Structures are given as C-alpha cells and as structure tokens.
Amino acid sequence: MRAPATEAANATETGKTVLSAENISLTFGGLKALRDVSFDVKKGEIRAIIGPNGAGKTSMLNCINGFYHPQEGTITFKGVARRRARPDRIARQGIARTFQNVALFKGMSTLDNIMTGRLTKMHTNFLLQAIYWGPNQREEIAHREVCERIIDFLEIEHIRNTPVGRLPYGLQKRVELARALAMEPDLLLLDEPMAGMNLEEKQDMCRFILDTNHQLGTTIVLIEHDMGVVMDLSDRVAVLDYGNLIADGRPDDVQSDQRVIDAYLGVSHQ
Amino acid sequence: PQKAAAEEDAIFLPLTVYRTGAYAPNGIPFANGSRDFLQMLMARDGGINGVPLEFPECETRYDTAMGVECYERYKDGGAKGAAVFAPLSTGITYAIMELAPDDGIPIHSMGYGRAAASYGKVFDWTFTFPTTYWAQATAFIRYIAQEEGGKEALEGKKIGLIYHNSAYGREPIPTLERLSEDLGFEFVSYAVDHPGQEQSATWLSIRRDRPDWLMMWGWGVMNQVAISEAARTGFPMDRFLGVWWSGSEPDVRPAGPDAAGYKAGNFHSIGTEFGVLQDILEYVYDGDEDAARENNWGEVLYNRGLVNYIYLTEAIRTAMEEYGNVTLGGEEMRWGMENLNITAERIAEIGAEGLFEPIQITCEDHEGRGPVIIQQWDGENWERMTDWIDPMHDVVWPMYEESALAYAEEHGLEVRDCD
Amino acid sequence: MQVLFDFLIGPFFQIFEAPIFFVEVVIGGMAAGIMYALVAIGFAVIFKASGIVNFAQGAMVLFAGLTLVGFLQMGAPLWLALIATVVVMVALAYAVERVVLGPLVNQPLIVLFMATIGLSFVIEGFGELAWGSDVHRLDVGLPRGSFFVGDIMIDRFHLVAAGSAGALVVAIVLFMQYTKFGRALRAVADDHQAALSVGIPLRMIWVITWSIAGVIALVAGVMWGTQAGIQFSLVLIAFKALPVLILGGFNSITGAIVAGLIIGVGETVFEVYWGQMMGGATENWFAYVVAMIFLFFRPQGLFGERIIERV
Amino acid sequence: MSVQREARPDEANTPTVEAEKAPLLSVNSIEVIYDHVILVLKGVSLTVGEGGIVALLGGNGAGKTTTLKAISNLLKAERGEVTKGTIVFDGEQVQDLTPNDLVRRGVIQVMEGRHCFEHLSVEENLLTGAFTRSDGAAEIRADLERVYAYFPRLKDRRDAQAGYTSGGEQQMTAIGRALMSRPRMMLLDEPSMGLAPQLVEEIFDIVRQLNDKEGVSILLAEQNTNMALKFANFGYILENGRVVLDGEASALRDNDDVKEFYLGIGGGERRSFREFKSYRRRKRWLS
Amino acid sequence: MFYREAGQFKTSYAADQAIFPILQDRLFVIAVLAVAYLVIPFISTPYFLVTIMIPSLIFCIAALGLNVLTGYAGQLSLGTGGFMAVGAYATFKMTTMFPELNIVIVFLLSGVFAAAVGVLFGLPSLRIKGFYLAVATLAAQFFLIWLFNRVGWFSNYDPSGTISMPPRDVFGIRVVGSGAAPEVRYLMVLTLVVVFCLLVKNLVRSRMGRTWMAVRDMDIAAEIIGIRLMWAKLSAFAISSYLCGVAGGLYFAVYLRTVETIAFDVVLSFVVLFMIIVGGLGSVLGSILGAFFITAIPVILTRAPHDLGIPISVDMAQHLEVIIFGSLIIFFLIVEPHGLARLWQIAKEKLRRWPFPY
C-alpha cells in the first residue's frame, strides 16, 4: 500500500493505450444512445466519464464489456480488435465492472459473491467438486485466501457471511467492488460506485479506488456524478451529452469548458 | 354398521374405489354396486354362511401410487389379512400383481388388467374371470362378422379402434392386429391421450379414413367426448362399439339423444329385474326406489360392481366348502377362486338368472372363458340387444400362453404344473 | 427412403388430393384453438395484472361450470343462474385475495405460482364436495348441429365460441389499455411495491382481476361443458392453454387468441397428416414443442412485451 | 432556478414554532423488526411540521429507508413490522392504514431506487400516480403538463417504455409520478441518487418550489448531506436505528461532528478526496 | 443459548468450510443418521417403510435434482416427470438387457441417460427464462411420455406398454422385485440418498454451485463476470436430470415395481416442484424436508379419518384431503415463503438468542 502516488501518476502519463473505442454508434430503435464516440484508456490511469442522465455513459460501458453490441465502430482491448463478443469472453480477457443498479447475487452471502469473481480462475472438474476433499478443497482455500485479502482491504469482514440482499446499499456497492477486484482485472469499469453514499463512505470508496489503481496497477474507468470525486480522482475526463462526446481532457480543462458547464454541471456549480 | 358385532372374525374384503378425480363419474356407480351388494348380504344373511364380512372402502383416484398405498394399508387388515383385492384399475392391477403373491393375497381383475394373467400356470395369484380385453376384441370381431354376413365378409373391410393411450387402452391392439392378419380386414387405430377432452383431430382422421366399424377402448371423459364427436361428425352410431368400460350411463348421458344407436360390449346383463337387485332395494334401501336410483341402482356400472362381488362371494362359499365356515385369508380365498364353479342353478339361487353366465375356473384357466353381450343406447336407456357371444378362445388362449411365458421368463418365475 | 417420402412429401400429396378435407381440418383446428384461447385468456388477464401464472384457472373453469350447473339443477332460470354464478366467482376472487394473495404480496413469483396450485386443489376439492363428482350435462341452449358451406361442414357451436372469444378479447383489451384500472393493473404486474407506494390498492386490483378471470372461466366452462359435460377433467384443460399462452406471450390477450388459432390448426393438421403415421396422440406435445421452438427465436412469445434486460 | 433559493428565508421554522403548532407528522419512538428477528429501528422519533422540509440523514443502513417505509406503511410487503410506537399524521394514527389510504390522505413516498413500472410508458407511469384522484381528467391532464414543465426531459421521452430510460429519467419519472397524486406530504428517499449535479439542484429546487408554492411538506432521506441541509429547515441524524442528533438545519451545518463526518469540511476547508491517505477512524455519537 | 456458535472459533479456512462447521449441527446429523440406519428399519412396520419412507427417500433424490436446477440455477422446470421416466425406462431396459449387471450400477447409469435427455431439453433455457421456460419444459414432459408410450422397444413390446421390475440380487440379497424385503429396499434407498445429499451439498458449495447461484440471481451480471451461461445452465440441467433419472429408476424399481407411463405424468412434476418450494429453494435440507412433507401429508390425511375413527365416506374424506392439502401448501407458503428449511433456520436463530427475543 505504499506505492507513491506521484509515481503512479507519472506512469499513467506515459502508459500505452489498453483500450480504444473508435467511432462507436449505438441505437435503440429510433434512439441514438451513442453517436460516433471515440475514446481511449491508457494503462494505469483513472479515466472518468461524466455527462447528464441518459447521455449514454452506461451504454458506453456496456459496449466495452460486450453487453451491448454497437452498430458501428470497433473496440480494441489489449491490441485485439473485436466486433461482437460475448461478455463472458471479455471478462476472461481481463475486464471487470460494477453496475449502476447493484447487480449482486442476492441469494448469496458476501463471501460467496466475492468468490464468484474467482470462478474463471478455478478449474477442478465437477466430480472432484462433488467429492470436495482433496484438490477441490485446496483450490477453494487458495481462492478463499485471495478473497479474504480483498475483504480485508475493503473492510467488510463483519458482513462476510451476511446474505447481500440484506445489506444496506452502500455496503452492497462495496461488495460489488470486491467482486470485481476478485477477478483481478486489467481494466475495471465502475458505474457510479458512489451513488447513494454519504461523504464518509465516499471517502472510503475513493481510497479503495485509488489504492486499487496504485497498488494493483489496475486501469479504471469511472462514471460518477459527484464532481468532487471525479475532479479529484481522475486523470482524464470524457464528457458525453445526448450520445455525443462533447469534451475530453484533463479534469481542470473539462471543468471550465463552457459546453460542459451548460450541459452538465449547471451554473451554480463552483 | 352391522359389522361391529363380529369384526373379530370377519372376512376382510377391502374395496379399492375411486369416487373422486377425473374418472369418478365411472367409479362411483361401480363402487356403489359393490358396496350395496355386500351390505345386502350382511343385512339379509349376516354374511356368508354366518361368517360376517368387513369391506372398508379405500379411495384410489384411479391413481397407481394411491392404489398401492391402499393395498399396503389393507393387506394385513381384519383377522387374517385381506382375502382378495379387486384393484379396479389396470394400472393398479399391474402394480399389485407384483406384490400380492409375496403377501399371499389373490387378485381379481374382472374384465381389466393384464389379459395374459388368465394363464394360471404362470399367474397363480391373479384371476381375470369372466373375460378379458383380448377376448372382448375377438367377440367384437365375431359380432361384426355376424352383422356383415360372415367372417369372409370382413375381407377388405376397415375396422378402427380409438383407444385411451394407456396400458388399458392398448391391451386389445395385439389381438386385433392378429385378427386383421387372419381375417383380412384392415385395422386402423387412433390413440387419445389422457384425459381426452380434445379429439377434433382424431375425429377428422376418422372422417378421412371412414372405417366401416369403429371400436373404442375409452375411459372417463374420453368416452363422452368421443361419443359426442361421433354424433357431431355424423359417424354411423350403430357401427360404433365401445368396450364394457365405454358403455355406461355417464358415458352417453352428456351426448344425450345424439348418442342414440351407440353400442357397447358387456359381460353381464343390465336392468333391475334380477332378484338380487330387488333384495338390495329391500334390505339396503327399504324399498325406496328413488334413493336407490340416486345411488345408481340398476345402472350398467352398478350392476358390474355387484357382479364382481357375486363372483367373489361365490368364491368364498367355494372355499368354505373346503375349509369350513371360518374366516378366510388369502390362501384359502385363492383356493376358492381356483375351484370356482358357478352353475346355472347356483345363479338362479342367487337371484341373478340372466345377469351373467355360468363359469368355471381351473388351475390353468383363470379366466373362465365367459361370453359377452352387446348392448345399445336408445337415447335414454341401455338395451341389451344380443344373446351371449363367445369370444374366439382358440385365438386368444395361445396368445395368453405366449405372453405369460415371456413374462415368466423375464421375471424368473416357475411355470406351475396343473395336471 | 420410403419413410422419408411418407413423412416429408406424402402428407402434402394428401392435402393436395383432398383440398376440401384440408379446409375442414383447418377449420376444425381453429375451432379447437378458440376453445384453448378461451382458457388462455383467463391466464393472460391474471398474468398481466399481477405477473402470476394462475394455475388455478383450470380449477376455476370447473368451479364456474359446476356452480352454474348446480344453480340450474336447483331450478333457477338461466339468467339468474348466470348472475348467481358471477356473484360466486366474484366472492371467490375476494376470498382468494384475502387468504392467498394478500399475505403473499411481494413474494417471489414462483411462490405465488405454487400458491395458485395449492389454490387449485382447494377449489377442486371444494367444487366436488359441493356439487359432486358426477358428469353434469350442461345445456344453456347454445346452438348445436352443423351446416354446410359448399362441401365444408361448419359447426354452429364453434361459431358461437369464436364470437364469445372475440368479444371477450376486445372488451378486455380496451379495458386494459384505456382505463385507469387497466393501467393500474399493468402497473401492479410490474412492481408490487411501487404500485402500493402510489396508492394503488393492490387488494382491490386483485379482486377485480380475479373476478374478470372468474367470468372468463365461466364462459370457458360453459363452452367446454356444452361440449363434454361439466366434470373434473375440466381442470386439466389448463395444460392445453399453457402452450397457447407462451406462444402468444404471457401478458398478451390478443396473443392468446392468435396463438390459440395457430396451435389449434397446427396440432390438428399435424395429427391428421403426420400424427397417424407416428401412432397418433401427438396433440399433447405438439403444441409444446412448437411453442418451445418458436420461443427460441422470440423468447417473449408472439405478442409478449419485450423482456427488459438492462444493467 | 437558483434564484428561488433566496426566496426562502432561512429563519422559517424554529423548533419552538414546530412544537407549538401540532405537527403534520409525528413519529413516536417506533421500533421496526424485519423477518421477526432483525431489529432495525430502535425507537425513532421525529416530527414534520406543516409546510416543513425535514431531512433525515445518516449513513448506509442507518434506517432511513425503513423509517420512511414505516410511515408510508410499505413495510409489510417486506416482512417488516412496526412493533412499538405510533405514527400520527394530521392528528390521526396511521400505522394501521393501507398505503392506499395514506396516499388518499396525501402522504406519498418516492421510493429509493426509482421503482418505475418498467413496461408502462413514461406517461403511463405518471398517470398511475393519479390513481387515487377522482377530480376529473382535465385536472389530471393539467397536472401532467405541470410535471412536464418541471421535467422537460420526460416530455421528450413520454412514450418510451420506462424500463429503457436512463437512471436519471427514471428518477424524474418517479418524482413526477408522486406529484401526480397532489400530495400534502412527500417522503423522498434519496432523490438525488445517481443524478447529474445539475439535475440534483433542479430536483431540490423543484422540491422547494413544491414546498413553497403548493405547501407540500417534505421528509427527505438523503446521503447528500450538503444539499439536504441547504434545502431543509430541520434535520435528524440516524445512526444504527436511533436518532443521534437533531436540530435546525443551520445548527446542524455548524455542528463540528456533522462537518467532519457528513460535510467533509472538518477543520476548515474541503479536502480533496485524494488526500484521505489513511482510512478514517470513525467517531460515533453512540455505539 | 442452547444453540451457540460462540466460542467455536475456526482457526483455518478448511475448518470454516466444513459442511457442518458448528458442533451442534454435526451432532444432530449424526443422530439423525443413526436413527435412520439403526432404529427405523427395526421398529417400523412394512407399511410405514413402503408407503412413507421409501417413496419419501426416493423423492428426496428427485427433489434434490430439481432443486439443483430450480433452486440453485434458477431454471424453473416442469419436466421432472419426463426425466424420471427416462430413468425408469433406462433402468428397465438395462436390467432386462444385462440381467447380470449389478442393479445399483444400473440405477447410477440410468441417470446418465436422463442427463443426456435433460441437456437436450435444457437447450431452450439458453434463450427462454422464467415461466416461459417452465412451460417449455413441459414439452419434455409430454413428449417423453408420448415416446415411451409409443415405442414398444422401451417396454420390451409388452402389449400394454407396462414395464415391471424383475427381481435382482446384490451380494445374494434380494433388493428389488418380488421378494425384496422392505427393510432392504429402505436401506438401499437411504444409502443412495445420503450419498447424493453429500455429493450435491459439496457441489453447491464449490465452484459449480456458485456458478449456478450467480446465474440464478442475475444471469446478466453472471455473464459479465465471466460465467459461460450456456455451460452453467446445461450443467445444471445435466446434473439435475441425472438425479431425477436415478430417482425415476428407483421410483419404478424399488417403489412401484411396475409402471405405465401415466405414473410419470405432469402431476409428478408438480409434486416434486411442491417439495422443493415447500421445503425451501436452494437448500439441500429443504429438499429432504419437502420430500417427506409432501409424501407423508396425503398419506396421513387419507388415513386420519380412518385412524381417528371418524365415520366419513371415502369420497368426502378425499375431497377434504385435497382441500386440506391445498390449504396446507398455501399456509406454509404464507408462513414462510422460503420453505421449511428457512423455518428451521429461524428456529435455530431463535434458539441462539434465547431467552432474548432478538
């Protein structure tokens, strides 16, 4: 947990592009959710996407992890271009995400939810699993240890065995983050991770995000409506409005961009 | 009510009935007939030769698993266990046939169940008298031949079978296939799945194929729908023959007058004029005919339930001749059934003259080769229309034997020596 | 080879050779389909308003039929018996809401589904207890018999069935789409809690829905009962309605009738031209297999609302 | 819109005034248990005066939602029940009323997490809000236009299926739907969640306008303490199912603990989110 | 207070992941097994064994199977009866084709056929969900029954299409068919149930189980975290139908001994579904409780008037039974929608807190 922030920040400046989306267009019936949007993510950076409600931010993430298939445009991840790929393949390539409306597995405990993040990394066959003792147990324990580290890291020890459906919203979001982290992704997509949290919790969450970024070197794409958070955390910010990319750049530049103020921030924002 | 006094030494005759569920309309009259007859015996004679009878009912809903439960529940009932089981469903018969020999309880499947069980050398605990589906099928063909003017006239005719797609409905098929080879008529069959409420496709097929005669092995709502559809699509009703389970009042009533002309087989006669029915009226209903009618008195299936227990009580009497007037268990009952010989005189004594024909069971022949009649619905009542028709025993017996021996082989059973 | 020919080509020859008969088969199929649709509509109404697959619909058909027959046998004139039966069905709806649905608000749908199966037992048992297990002949004076159009036989009764099904569908669709209650019904189906929060009285909505379903059950009961008598087996026609329901889309009333026709015609044609070759009795599975294959391409059925999948 | 803010003087309600005129809503030490075993609220009391805006603050799982649901009687559907205490609205005990009765009396809740009717169009969603009204189609039509005036975006999307609209649009739909019932009192559960900053302001402005112009009283559960305290005139802070602090909004804003834990301006200026190097050491009023 | 975990600290993940981490649970299970093996066979009547214990145990396996599919993997299925029929006919065919083959192996193998069929009919689940899927699985139910009815080969060309179980011995002891003692049949089925429960419990707490549950709770999210939906759903279908197949084989060979296809009609599918819902979805314990509950209740209800000496006619009794059975189901769903297993859990929870209410 000691990696100096500045170093990491430098790394992002020089990082190479891990993901690039080119000329993405996505329509639903008559509605154009994304219009010819291009943007890229560099290795190790925290990349924010902001924009008014319904601008297409979530849709963008959905395109990146293959849940939506854009009508036009290509997405290149780690140098491999793709057009249509199933989300599970993309997950295996190293993209994890959290969801705007919590998408936890409601019937399972926190620990099990986090363990699902490890599923792609487990390999014993079902007969061994049915017998349990032996290889399967060893594997379970190995992965359990990884998950416990994440649980520790996110300070959710006390709810380890609680069914997630009963957790308050904020903790659910944290468990979701834990699950995504358990996948040990190269690229982490966070969709409004701090919605519905109070300040204290936001601070925690920011800490977790930063630490993930620094310690694990995970590249992060972040959608957030709290401007304080976005401005403080992100290296670069893309702004969407009605499916158009209206600005893209360093936080300070974006913040003072008149179009962004009009479309998104509103006059009253400092 | 009467049984309390002598429950200790009563002969135990559990009645497996179905008064509820999809087949209840047919199950109720049968159950009433059986019950009333036994009640009448108790009221009139106090039992058989002074030995009382105990006959609790057990509801099966025509369902095999429930039937098995009934069997398990009642097999050890009474003083010496159940004397005999009449499972009243082909499916339950099949199931209990596997169990009863272990428990030493004979089974009587009267006009249903496994036809091959008539072959007593293999199925020593199962009795099918007075007749089976296979025999009925041959009797139908014989009747049709009669109507057409001789066996030769069947050549080139088309005879159809519409059947309930279950063990029961499929029973006659091998026989009919065999006969169609022997006699040169064309055999077509139409399966109807349980429960059989929607038969429009089937009847369109029948309309297309235009069979000269159509037989039916149906049960429950299937009968009613088939008869209505036949009327609706203009099938000549007097060329439509139902097996005895497709020929009772509930089957034709919904179609009402439209069904007039429809025929069905039977192995006993119909009507209320028989002495035994009059006795029931007197002893069970105190002469109140309306109450009796309310309980299906005199209906086809009512009479069948009654006949069933006339056979069985006669078997009890037979056994008593051997074992004395004591409470009988399964073992003794089996002996009584295997040595059953109901003569014409005896039938007259019972007050059932004309209700059914004399019958004799032997070690080898558990069927008794009984004859059948054909009855016809005139729109309001069933009328008996033929004399007793003998099935083609020369055809069916070899088939019983073949099938029974195959079963013995598969189940590693010994074939008895009856000589 | 011969088998293939018989199976793939032969039937078409048959159709070609006897086109009139084919038309009759199609008409027969449509008639059957309408009868299925009558039951399916009842399912669809309840599904639309509560997201519940009401398995008890079959039992309600039986119950409505039995009640009607019961009143008729007690000597009531037809109109009075009909009204009395409707009253009983509304009372049933009310009881169902009180005892079953009310306490199960907001539970997983499968739990509600199971509860309706439990309910179907209760209704069945109660109906038989009250009115007996016999077959009851039902004759409310619907026209019977058939007439010929050219060489084609048409059954008057089927025309009546088609007419009532059509009328039901139109009435219900209008109600659902354009009235406040219709809208509330659909809202309830989407989200019980949200519906409560805007003040939609769930309980009343459910009583209304189940009453409507009860009336539909009565219509279906009269139709089916006229055909084969009122008896226990009516409960089982639910199984004929289910494939119709999924093919049409669970929550579509129009779907129920269109799919009813498709399935009725499909299974009849298949049974007549192909089924006999396969030994018959194909109707029971044919409808399901068709529905299943179709859903593979359109998982929400013909007219079902799109299944919303978002994250 | 921001002009509106000045229109409302900050001195609106003092606690004494609150106490004097009988409050519109008062919740008296209620206890709530879920599933027969999980005790969530351990004696919460609060009051909302006629025309007041009261904020209910607190961290995750503090019991804000539960409190609101207890008031609007939506707990039963979640297998929760109020085991102790009373809830009085407009002088009448309301715990045993149905949600429908409550809506008729003018209490409506905007639920957390939007809860739109997915298969209905946006407009139909709004119309369901008017279910309890019987004052004629024209009035309802007019109110619909009023909602569209508040939320022009909804007008654009009026025919879209609500399930396919974006998070913000759904939130607007949910609030609009509640407005359609002409409430006297709205229970807002985290209305700002997931909304763009501009919209958050707008929504709070709208809330205030409603309060101002139409006299709707408001009980607001919020995480966005900053905003909530700016608009409310009274606040309660919940922790762990208990009210740990209450007071006038202005007083709360000045409270050091509130500053530290809810406003993030403890010890002077707002700090950057990057600067929280070590995890916070929690200080709690209770526990 | 009676039921406490306090003080039972786990020092390794292995201990924490044991099936029954809590001592009391372990003792309880051991006690139940001891009673099942050592007491029941000796004290109960054949009637009790044959009409309650044996079918309940067989249904445990079927319910376990359906619970894997519906409770764990979230795929609602009404094809259970069909899959059980596959197991039954496979058992019959195998044991008549290879009479020498050990019957237990026949049971285990017949599940494999059911699994294959299950996967085939599971294919629609890749596209179809919820009730649509449930109804689509009825296709399996109706088609399979039709097929077995239709094709004489399955019943060795028995004229009525009925199959009956020939007697078979294991180690010289008659375990099925005529002459098999109820105790022997009971013990054999019991052992199979114990083994399958253990295996399934292990499966569901391993990767496979978590995969299923993830798909059940939210298939979209599951896919996005890298789960192959097709694989997950089909594996659930396979394992579920395997268990149903074995149960079907036992249902035929050990319980009824002779069946026609109607024994496997759709009612059976519903019965098994009842078991898992009343017992508890997604719970091994629930499957067991549900199976016993749903099997025993009708028997008890049918007998009640007789045993209590209440003189009512059988049809009246039957109608009342149907009504009571239906009401009981509704009652239990209302009391605890998550089933008997959850009631059991709540009871434990209460015991833990006792004497304090919360």
Ligand SMILES: Nc1ncnc2c1ncn2[C@@H]1O[C@H](COP(=O)(O)OP(=O)(O)OP(=O)(O)O)[C@@H](O)[C@H]1O
């Ligand atoms: N249906 C339920 N069953 C059991 N426990 C519940 C249920 N709903 C909520 N809880 C519990 O009640 C507590 C309070 O929850 P509540 O939703 O009221 O909190 P909140 O203050 O609204 O939090 P948030 O800001 O996250 O919305 C939480 O600990 C939660 O786990």
Ligand SMILES: Nc1ncnc2c1ncn2[C@@H]1O[C@H](COP(=O)(O)OP(=O)(O)OP(=O)(O)O)[C@@H](O)[C@H]1O
């Ligand atoms: N599956 C879909 N079908 C139809 N329309 C959709 C679908 N998904 C998104 N949309 C529409 O696309 C637009 C963009 O939606 P998106 O969810 O990406 O917005 P967003 O930027 O994430 O907004 P918010 O901040 O409110 O979450 C919205 O108008 C939404 O209604």
Ligand SMILES: [Mg+2]
């Ligand atoms: Mg979004």
Ligand SMILES: [Mg+2]
């Ligand atoms: Mg909340």
